[in-house]
Amino acid sequence: MTTVTRSDQTTVMNNPVKVKSNSESHVASEDFKTIGDITHPDPAMIMRGVNVFYGEKQAIFNVDLDLGQNEVLAMIGPSGCGKSTFLRCLNRMNDTIEACRVTGELSLEGENIYDKKMDVVNLRARVGMVFQKPNPFPKSIYENIAYGPKIHGLASRRAELDEIVETSLRKAGLWEEVKDRLDQPATGMSGGQQQRLCIARTIAVSPDVILMDEPCSALDPIATARVEELIAELSANYSIAIVTHSMQQAARVSNRTAYFHLGNLIEVGETNDIFTKPSHKLTEDYITGRFG
Numbered sequence: 001m002t003t004v005t006r007s008d009q010t011t012v013m014n015n016p017v018k019v020k021s022n023s024e025s026h027v028a029s030e031d032f033k034t035i036g037d038i039t040h041p042d043p044a045m046i047m048r049g050v051n052v053f054y055g056e057k058q059a060i061f062n063v064d065l066d067l068g069q070n071e072v073l074a075m076i077g078p079s080g081c082g083k084s085t086f087l088r089c090l091n092r093m094n095d096t097i098e099a100c101r102v103t104g105e106l107s108l109e110g111e112n113i114y115d116k117k118m119d120v121v122n123l124r125a126r127v128g129m130v131f132q133k134p135n136p137f138p139k140s141i142y143e144n145i146a147y148g149p150k151i152h153g154l155a156s157r158r159a160e161l162d163e164i165v166e167t168s169l170r171k172a173g174l175w176e177e178v179k180d181r182l183d184q185p186a187t188g189m190s191g192g193q194q195q196r197l198c199i200a201r202t203i204a205v206s207p208d209v210i211l212m213d214e215p216c217s218a219l220d221p222i223a224t225a226r227v228e229e230l231i232a233e234l235s236a237n238y239s240i241a242i243v244t245h246s247m248q249q250a251a252r253v254s255n256r257t258a259y260f261h262l263g264n265l266i267e268v269g270e271t272n273d274i275f276t277k278p279s280h281k282l283t284e285d286y287i288t289g290r291f292g
């Protein structure tokens with residue numbers, strides 16, 4: 001049973017998961033009990049008791065967390081702590097890894113996303129994803145944006161498609177830069193432009209949620225600043241979960257921050273609180289640079 005106590009803002013796991021790995025048994029210990037309010041008053045996604053396994057090895061332990069409507073939630077933690085693994089549960093991207101198994105309850109707008117009847121292609125449009133390296137299709141700028149709406153049947157006429165392309169590029173802050181060269185290859189754009197194109201491509205299929213896995217790690221500081229500004233603008237219309245190695249970035253862009261350690265969610269709270277008065281020693285050690 002998992003108990004969420006909002007008064008003292010502590011999540012108590014009464015059932016630590018015991019899993020045999022190749023050489024040892026791992027028990028999610030009391031030290032890894034989540035501190036902070038894992039709930040959001042207006043959630044877009046609700047995750048409860050999430051465990052992830054790669055074969056015998058457990059990578060995520062009993063994580064409970066909400067992603068709020070129009071919030072930017074940052075996920076931070078040392079390399080290998082499971083941030084990306086957890087993020088990929090949110091649109092079932094882990095399904096593409098054969099050895100990977102996810103248990104727990106994960107819902108989007110009240111719908112169980114792991115339900116057998118869930119259309120995963122549709123889910124990944126509703127919960128879009130932007131990756132570390134910009135990955136435009138080897139097609140024109142226009143076609144990169146138009147592709148998703150076409151396969152999802154969101155536009156029946158060319159004029160509707162044009163409208164979606166323009167709106168998506170505008171929302172991604174790219175329209176003025178590319179409007180005169182929509183027919184040119186997307187691969188000819190700068191890295192920062194390509195990443196904003198990938199964000200526009202995600203927006204084009206009208207998602208509820210956008211997942212970002214270190215979206216600025218391949219970008220220079222100016223392109224990073226553009227994407228960070230964009231994240232702030234997008235949060236007016238979308239719920240955003242972002243994995244980042246940069247604590248400065250988490251502090252700049254997010255409303256709440258979740259700190260992961262060895263596959264456990266250690267602490268979650270208002271970003272300002274996490275960075276100025278963390279409650280858990282592990283969070284404090286990480287944000288003060290003692291490890292990670």
Ligand SMILES: Nc1ncnc2c1ncn2[C@@H]1O[C@H](COP(=O)(O)OP(=O)(O)OP(=O)(O)O)[C@@H](O)[C@H]1O
Nearest residue numbers: 054059077078079080081082083084085086097099
């Ligand atoms: N495809 C995979 N197969 C087996 N193990 C994996 C796979 N992907 C990740 N892992 C393991 O799961 C754990 C969590 O990895 P994950 O990539 O989610 O961490 P992370 O916090 O995102 O790390 P980083 O910050 O380095 O990207 C690690 O021990 C990693 O080795």
